[in-house]
Amino acid sequence: MHNTAIKHLSLNYIYLPFEVKKENLSIAIRGLKGLEIKGMNITIPYKEDVIQFLDYLEEEAELIGAVNTIKLERGSLKGYNTDGNGFIESLRIDAHEDVRGKNIIIFGAGGAARAIAIKLIVAGAERIIIANRTIERGVKLVEYINSKLSHQNSKFLKAISLKDRLLIQYIREADILINTTPVGMKNNLEPLFPYDYLSDRHMVCDIVYRPLKTRLLQEASIRGARILNGLGMLIYQGNLSFKIWTGYEMPIEIVRKILIEELEKRNSEVRSQKSE
Numbered sequence: 001m002h003n004t005a006i007k008h009l010s011l012n013y014i015y016l017p018f019e020v021k022k023e024n025l026s027i028a029i030r031g032l033k034g035l036e037i038k039g040m041n042i043t044i045p046y047k048e049d050v051i052q053f054l055d056y057l058e059e060e061a062e063l064i065g066a067v068n069t070i071k072l073e074r075g076s077l078k079g080y081n082t083d084g085n086g087f088i089e090s091l092r093i094d095a096h097e098d099v100r101g102k103n104i105i106i107f108g109a110g111g112a113a114r115a116i117a118i119k120l121i122v123a124g125a126e127r128i129i130i131a132n133r134t135i136e137r138g139v140k141l142v143e144y145i146n147s148k149l150s151h152q153n154s155k156f157l158k159a160i161s162l163k164d165r166l167l168i169q170y171i172r173e174a175d176i177l178i179n180t181t182p183v184g185m186k187n188n189l190e191p192l193f194p195y196d197y198l199s200d201r202h203m204v205c206d207i208v209y210r211p212l213k214t215r216l217l218q219e220a221s222i223r224g225a226r227i228l229n230g231l232g233m234l235i236y237q238g239n240l241s242f243k244i245w246t247g248y249e250m251p252i253e254i255v256r257k258i259l260i261e262e263l264e265k266r267n268s269e270v271r272s273q274k275s276e
């Protein structure tokens, strides 16, 4: 994604993956300064651990308590988080959806749910229900958000278990449903909730992008709901990071095309491995 944008814009950068052992995290991050590397993305499982090695955080990363983007700025390391904004941009640009005043259910209470929930509240969502398999984790997320935001915009924030009887009522009343769990990826195919409660009043989003049309999105689409997959979030969070480092926008449609081709190629490789 980044190298496609770099090539298209004829910039003098290269984007490389590094696998870093936990015991080497501090030295790897400090290495950015030594090597004068422009910046870095951080992914699972280091988005929180990395904060202790940075000089300062941008407001969004501070609120979310996790960093997915680092930039070396005049010799100091600054942490950013573009995940939540990436999702909101995808919702706004790809699905033409404004979250102000909306009733929203987020499935999952992990890192992605935290970034997305905080952004939705800041953007003016009316009600947010966090539905998680482990209720304690959902409650912890709600407590965390309450401690960070006075959320005068969002009137209602609550955690429930996926088994809670109220879930069906909340689904019926929801405008937007967002899956932030890995359910729907590869072999993780069990239903998150009874899909029969979905209807044409719903906007259903899945931040999973492998496959591009998860079972949740298929079932939602059959019942007339509008759907959004995780590809847009991936592209827009990447674009925001790219802009932080280079000052340039990615050529979004070129990047989208390359990504779809690559994902389809990988899916067909997996299918042919299975049939061997």
Ligand SMILES: NC(=O)c1ccc[n+]([C@@H]2O[C@H](COP(=O)([O-])OP(=O)(O)OC[C@H]3O[C@@H](n4cnc5c(N)ncnc54)[C@H](OP(=O)(O)O)[C@@H]3O)[C@@H](O)[C@H]2O)c1
Binding pocket: 044, 083, 107, 108, 109, 110, 111, 112, 113, 132, 133, 134, 137, 180, 181, 182, 183, 185, 188, 207, 208, 209, 230, 231, 233, 234, 235, 237
């Ligand atoms: N499109 C994008 O750009 C983008 C960006 C970030 C993440 N993602 C995707 O989002 C997903 C979550 O990432 P994350 O960082 O938030 O992970 P995480 O911190 O590990 O959280 C995972 C969440 O999913 C729940 N979960 C896991 N397996 C489940 C199952 N079988 N049934 C029901 N709930 C289940 C967990 O519930 P418990 O608390 O009960 O364990 C937890 O709430 C991943 O698939 C990742 O690839 C996509």
